[in-house]
Ligand code: NAD
Ligand code: IPM
């Protein structure tokens with residue numbers, strides 16, 4: 001029987017709740033599609049940090065490196081100074097495991113309530129390719145005279161041709177499998193040095209993809225276009241920070257932060273990829289069963305696709321879409337069911353799933369999972 005080694009990092013806040021729901025869906029997928037997973041839970045996060053002072057230990061990295069893929073819940077706690085856990089665990093992991101691309105689909109599933117009036121699933125199906133290793137996330141910074149009126153803080157940004165090229169090349173490969181359109185999102189009218197580098201890389205890569213159209217949108221204008229005309233976009237490639245920001249907005253189009261999924265992809269095969277919902281640890285609702293597990297479930301679907309379990313991935317995606325479409329609201333008490341109950345509903349549909357690719361949830365067209373498999377085959381071929 002096929003078996004996959006899976007690292008599991010539940011983390012903080014609602015991270016453990018949505019991860020537990022995702023794992024119950026995984027149990028169902030394994031039973032239905034005939035594979036097993038050997039799961040290794042790695043307890044990273046606020047509790048470990050507060051009791052041991054450790055963030056990401058060398059042992060944890062070694063353990064995680066030995067997995068085929070990693071499922072990640074969320075990290076961040078009001079008990080710890082902002083940035084300590086986020087940088088020391090999430091960003092450190094993305095860097096250690098060379099997860100160059102943060103892939104963030106923005107897809108509205110049929111029947112799912114969205115706060116954007118008149119938005120339809122046909123008009124909302126795009127993918128953000130977020131550069132995942134640099135920009136202002138690794139630019140370094142300094143502070144002098146901290147806490148006084150003379151304080152000076154600097155915060156830089158790193159943009160290498162290598163990493164930008166890697167992200168842009170991936171975006172064009174993905175667009176070639178989709179509707180053939182790449183949009184660069186940046187702020188070239190102010191960040192002129194970084195912007196010029198990104199533009200030059202896009203020009204170079206575009207020359208190799210004559211069948212893929214490309215255009216450019218400033219990040220501020222993106223915040224207007226995304227809710228009003230998401231159909232304008234197929235693959236959006238962008239810098240690390242802009243990608244972080246516009247995908248919370250993208251999550252809203254899909255129905256809310258509880259729905260959005262992501263994959264931190266190691267595209268060279270040198271270490272496992274890591275899959276996580278876009279949302280954070282949501283301390284405001286933790287421990288109450290109020291978190292929507294859909295983002296974690298759809299991240300599991302991406303994870304299964306990366307493990308070659310395409311049928312299971314499609315079944316998890318369509319079961320999640322179906323359960324979402326029946327909900328009166330997508331977060332909080334208005335959902336009418338707890339995190340665990342929603343996980344059980346999705347798991348039950350996965351158990352009943354047919355062999356057809358995603359058809360059960362009324363999902364049309366080739367799935368992102370299939371497109372990614374084709375991109376990956378091209379990269380390793
Ligand atoms: P957040 O995403 O945790 O929450 C923002 C809002 O969305 C909150 O009102 C929350 O209740 C709601 N929400 C989030 N996930 C939900 C879900 N699954 N279902 C229903 N509602 C949901 O963002 P924040 O409040 O800005 O950050 C909280 C902490 O999480 C911080 O420490 C932050 O650094 C961290 N964070 C971590 C990650 C990550 O682990 N990848 C991502 C974002 C933020
Ligand atoms: C996300 C989060 C992280 C990011 C933080 C918590 C480091 O916001 O995954 O979107 O900025 O990438």
Ligand code: MN
Pocket residue numbers: 244245248278
């Ligand atoms: Mn974010």
